[in-house]
Every structure is written in C-alpha cells, then in structure tokens.
Amino acid sequence: MAGPMKMRATLASGYTDVRVLMTHPMATEQQTKGQPHFIQNLEVKVNGKTVIEGQISQAVSRNPVFSFRLKGGAKGDKIEVSWLDNKGDTNKTETAVA
C-alpha cells in the first residue's frame, strides 16, 4: 500500500507553484541486489488536462519532493499529481490552487 502524499499549490504573480511530497522507498538496483523499486512515471494534471509527463529513475532520493512552476492558473484550479512505479503501484493526490 502506497504511503501518504502531500501537495501545496499557490498562485503568485502569474505563476502557480506546486510542491508535492511522496512516500516511496526509491530503492536502487545496487541497494537491493537486483530488486529495485522506484517511481517511473509522474503525471501532473490541471483541471483534468495533462501538463507534465515525467519519467524519473532510481537516481531520485527516498521520499522525494518535486516542485513545478506552471504558467498562469487561477485560484481553485484543480491540480492532480500521480505516480506509477516499476512494480505497478500507483498513488495520486489532488488539491485546489490557493
């Protein structure tokens, strides 16, 4: 079961700053002797429309933090961030821009 996620999205001078925390072991090939466990895909949606699709690797730390700056946006916009790891686990969180 995937651990908690936490996200904040704030609007400031024409930009929406998104900061998201996720719980994940992000275990590398070397640490686990061939049983790596890491987030592979990251997706950011604004009001249901995909704005970022990211592919990340084992090189990202445990319990990663990501921040994005999106152009424009309005208070109340719905931001959704989801991830998918190499074992097929997934989790997502959403918040409204404040």
Add this chain to the structure above:
Amino acid sequence: MRRALACAAVLMVAPALAQQKNQFADYQRMTAEGSPVELFELGGEELWKKPQGPKNASLEKCDLGKGPGILKGAYAALPRYFKDAGRVMDLETRLLHCMMTLQGRSREEATKQLFGNADRPSEMEYLSAYVAGHSRGAKMAPGASHPKEKESYQLGKALFFHRAGSWDFSCASCHGEQDKRIRMSDLPVLSDPKFARPLIATWPAYRVSNSQFKTMQWRLNDCYRQMRMPEPNFASDSMVALNMFLATTAKGAEYRGPGTKR
C-alpha cells in the same frame, strides 16, 4: 614586514570563516526546502488514531499535559511533571505511558522497536513528528514549578557535565565550546541559551543522511554511543532529565520543528 604579513593573514581568515558559516546556512536552507517531514506527520496522525493493543484503543485520549487529546502546544510544554504517573516525562516517555495505560500494551511490546531505520520505521518516530508538529510557533516552556521538575533539571544539568566512560567524555566535551563543528554540522554550546534555543527548537527532526525521522531520545542515545558510554535506558529518569535540561536551556524559543538535519 613580518607584522604586515601577519595582518594580511588575519584579514584573509575572517572572510573565509564568514563564508563557511554562510555555507552551513545555505545547506540548512536547501535541505529544509526538500524536507519530507510532513509525510511523517501524516503517518503519525494515522497511528495516533489507530486502535491498537489488548484494549483496542487509539491514543486520541492521551493526555500530553494540556488535557486528554489536546495536541496544540503540548510538545513545547514538555518535559513536565505528570501527577497520574508521579514523575517527570518527556514526549516519548509520555507516549509509552499512554500506550501502556490506554492501549493496555506491555512495555516489552511497545518498546520492541524504538529507533527505526528507513526500511523499518518506529511508531515513536511517526508519533513524535505528529505531536511536535502541533507546537509550531509555540514558545518552548517546559515545566519549571513542581519540585520534581526542578530536581529533574538539576539532574540533567549534572549529567550534561558528567565525564565518564573509556574516553572520559561528557556532553560538554563536544557541546561546551564555541565555533566547533563536525563536518557540516555546528556543535552548539547547549548549556548556553543563545546556542541551545535555535537548535532545540528544531528537534525532533528528519535526517537527510538516514532518510529517517529521528526522535529526541534517539539523539541522546546516539550521543551516549558516540561517547562510548553504556546504552542509556529508554524513558529513564536520567534521559528525561537530560531532555529537561536542554529544553529548559532553550526556554522561550519559538518552536520551529520538526526540523531537518544533515
């Protein structure tokens, strides 16, 4: 000529020291920006509300000093004397007390895994993060009126300066002189409020190098290991007293934790 050279050398050292200090501050700021402390607070909230033990009860009615279940500002007012237990307790000691009384768990079971690691975290770590998070902005004000609280402070102070073990170390051996450091960590003079305040106000904390949340009793326990002393007992009067001494020295500081460490 020789004097001029000596002067030049002094002038060059001063900015280098200032620069080093700035590097520490930058490093602190950068690690804090990416800190996953809030995830531990969320995990702690879940544990706080989860029914456990033979009595199948949650910790929601645990009295941390402000009344049953009241979390706001509770951590900043610890350690303090608890009438129902007849002794001074710090956060972890009180949590253990609640686990034993409210949830009916045995001491052995509840202390089976006190200090976890990233792969096997401990309940105490999540719960400490959750409780301490409710004291952000509160002034540190540990108990100071009850005779047992005064006694605890005096014992803690004595322990801080007590040299023992194969290396003849005390806490003050590392934390007793200004401008000392280990790698990227300043070693604050913890018996001086000026240096204790900013530091104690950020514990318990997430440690970047272990990817793990660390509790105050872990901090003390690990200091004792580094001093080559016998392992102190968890939640013992002496560990509470040392915590009491540190918290009292930092009294009046605004709590800014749970923090992030190297």
